[in-house]
Amino acid sequence: MSEDKSVKMNFEVIGEDFDRAGEASAKIKRMLQHIGIPAEIIRRIAIGTYEAEINVIIHAGGGEVEAEIFPEYTKVIISDHGPGIPDINLALQEGYSTAPDYVRQMGFGAGMGLPNMVNCSDKFDIQSTVGEGTTITMEFKHNS
Amino acid sequence: MSVTGYLHSVKINKANCRGCVACVKTCPTDAIRVRNGKAEIIENRCIDCGECIRNCIYHAAVAETDKVSGLEQYEYNVVLPAPSLYAQFPADVSTEIIWQGLHALGFDEIFDVALASEYISLEIEKIVTDPNNKRKPMISSTCPAVLRLIQVKFPELIPQIVPVLPPAEASAIYIKKQLVSKLNIPEEKIGVWFISPCPSKGTNIRQSVDVLKTEITGSFSVSEVYGKILKNLGKESALEQKVTTASSYGMGWGGYGGEIRSAGLKNAIAVHGIKDVYDVLEQISLNKMPNLDYVECSACEGGCIGGALAAENRFVAETNLKQRIVKMRTSEPATRKETLETTMVCEDFPTSSKYIKKLLPRPMMQLDDDIVEAMKKFEQMEEVLRALPGLDCGACGAPSCQCLAEDIVQGKANEIDCIFKLRSSVRKLAHGMVELSKQIPIAAENDDFDLENELTNSNAGGEEDEG
Structure with missing residues (x-):
């Protein structure tokens, strides 16, 4: 099996466009099914990508999702040129949310977005600069 | 491990097929192609939902079912009518009259599937309300077309399916056991027949995805039996058996929401129609409904009464069923619990865990094994x-x-x-x-x-x- 063999797909994510929310993760899911990745791994990739995609739509005014599938693992990179995250460690805490209390009482902004991505993936990286944007890289092993 | 060598009951009658693509376009699993002017079913993709039957104006898509003449091969025949059958008739036609019609058709004994549904409801209630459930929501297992859809398109959701017997199967297991000891005849001389509103329940008898060994001999379509019962309505019948009747709760299983009501679940939704089921499974797979306990899914709009092999229009059937339930309710105790206590009087009714097997994934999208x-x-x-x-x-x-x-x-x-x-x-x-x-x-x-x-x-x- 050649190590460098991979399939890559790119998707544009449009800010505040909820009609298309989830389209990138749905297409990535279909791609993984065609390639024959185990269903449980696909589920984790889809959940992680969906969370990230929604974040970009709500907070960043749009961005890009890139999915690259290797025989052994899948890498998903979500990047945006949004406001950036001032304190990444805080944002990674379960329950931390920028949403005000009354919004959270309505069931939104539970502060699980980033922690969910960490939990879903086998490798997680986040780079963010205030005023420049955020890039999240997730890796998912196919045989975990 | 996946399933191979799949049997199913939806077929294309090539003589009637014009090669239009009505079935191709409505198949939820993309299982049909037109080749050489005729529709062909890709067997390992078909989930027997019956959408093609519903949408073929040339009646080329059909379901293979058994014929009533098959009764002759058995010494004693039991029929399993389900609420979807009763819903074909106005509420004024009592279940007793329908049973007499069935008896006139040659069935010696009747067991009401709605009653088995009540036992299954209690099992569902117990499983779904277990606080140790790791993954939510749980998904109903009663519609075999939904189970097959999950196998082929959402195998990751298999652990969320409630592991209970289909009520018709539970009925068959129970009644066969009773009859063997009562009549003192060998099991294989007893025919147990289900009257099915859809192809998928028929298929699940031929090759079950979730039952270890079926006790049901065969199935007839509701539409085949309906006319024969109508003809016999009101005729004298020698049915002596006292049939144990279910309550309105078991009866409700014929329409959407019936399972939830019967299992007494509060935090649950009912989804019906194959497109909506597909949609909700997608949302569940994305973990967007983690606070919901239960999703009742039926592939047909309206629930089982909307099955592709039903005789009556589904809205007419829904009206019939609702009115029947209201009528039954007037003579029932106030609460669900009290009501079920009056009907659930069978001794040793089978519990699901002994008879079911684990559902296997049947992924169909993979382009190559390598x-x-x-x-x-x-x-x-x-x-x-x-x-x-x-x-x-x-x-x-x-x-x-x-x-x-x-x-x-x-x-x-x-x-x-x-x-x-x-x-x-x-x-x-x-x-x-x-x-x-x-x-x-x-x-x-x-x-x-x-x-x-x-x-x-x-x-x-x-x-x-x-x-």
């Missing part, structure tokens, strides 16, 4: 897809350009199956021929031969002839 090969094919497929018009017209016999692209890389179709591709190829060819015709061989190159003129003259000549 992952690197599948990746190559995926890239080819995307390339082919980019060159297709994206109109999803169905003229190639596949439901969408996406499916045609997949068929092409799998060697099952050709690019020029696409009518637009064919047209552009013909056009290119025509251009090529014109270009070629302008290339005059050196030998013919002399001033006496003017090709342009030749062509113009011959055209003009043709027109004159026609005039």
Whole structure:
């Protein structure tokens, strides 16, 4: 099996466009099914990508999702040129949310977005600069 | 491990098929193609939901069921009517009258599936309200078409399916055991027949996805039995058996929401119709409903009464069922618990865990067993897809350009199956021929031969002839 063999797909994510929310993760899911990745791994990739995609739509005014599938693992990179995250460690805490209390009482902004991505993936990286944007890289092993 | 060698009951009657793509376009799992002018079912993709039967105006899509004449092979025959059968008749036609009609058809004994549904409801209640459930929501297991959809499209949701017996199967297990000891005849002399509103329940008897060994002998479609019962309505019948009746809770299983009501679940939703079921499974898979306890899913709009093998229109059947339930409710105790205590009087009713097996995934989208090969094919497929018009017209016999692209890389179709591709190829060819015709061989190159003129003259000549 050649190590460098991979399939890559790119998707544009449009800010505040909820009609298309989830389209990138749905297409990535279909791609993984065609390639024959185990269903449980696909589920984790889809959940992680969906969370990230929604974040970009709500907070960043749009961005890009890139999915690259290797025989052994899948890498998903979500990047945006949004406001950036001032304190990444805080944002990674379960329950931390920028949403005000009354919004959270309505069931939104539970502060699980980033922690969910960490939990879903086998490798997680986040780079963010205030005023420049955020890039999240997730890796998912196919045989975990 | 996945399932191979799949049997199913939906078939295409080729003599009736005109090769239109109505079934191809409505199949939820893209399991049908038109080849050589006739629809063909890709067997390992079909989930027996019956959408093709519903949508074929030429009645070419049919379900194989058993014939009532099959009763002759058995010494003693039991019939299992379900609420979907009662719903074919107005609420004023009592269940006793329907049972007499069934008896006149040649059945010796009747067991009401609605009663088994009540036992299953309590099992569901227990499983779903268990605080140790790791993954939510749980998904109902009563519709075999939904189970098959999960196998092929959402195998990751298999652990969320409630592991209970289909009520008809529980009925068969119970009644067969009772009869063997009561009548003292061997098991194989007893025929147990289900009256099915849909192909998927029939298939689940032939080859069950969730039951270890079926005790049901065969199934008839509601529409086949309906007319025969109607004919016998009101006729004297010698039915002596006192049939144990279910309550309105078991009866409710015939329509959507019935399971939830019968299991007494508060934090649950009912989803019906294959497209909506697909949609909700997608949301569950994305973990967007983690605070919901239960999703009742039926592939047919309206629930079982909307089955493709039902006789009566589904709204008429829904009205019948609702009115029947209201009527039953007037003579029942106030609470669900009290009501179920009055009906659930069977001794040793079977519990599901002993009789069910684990559902296996049946993934169907994988392009190749070898992952690197599948990746190559995926890239080819995307390339082919980019060159297709994206109109999803169905003229190639596949439901969408996406499916045609997949068929092409799998060697099952050709690019020029696409009518637009064919047209552009013909056009290119025509251009090529014109270009070629302008290339005059050196030998013919002399001033006496003017090709342009030749062509113009011959055209003009043709027109004159026609005039």
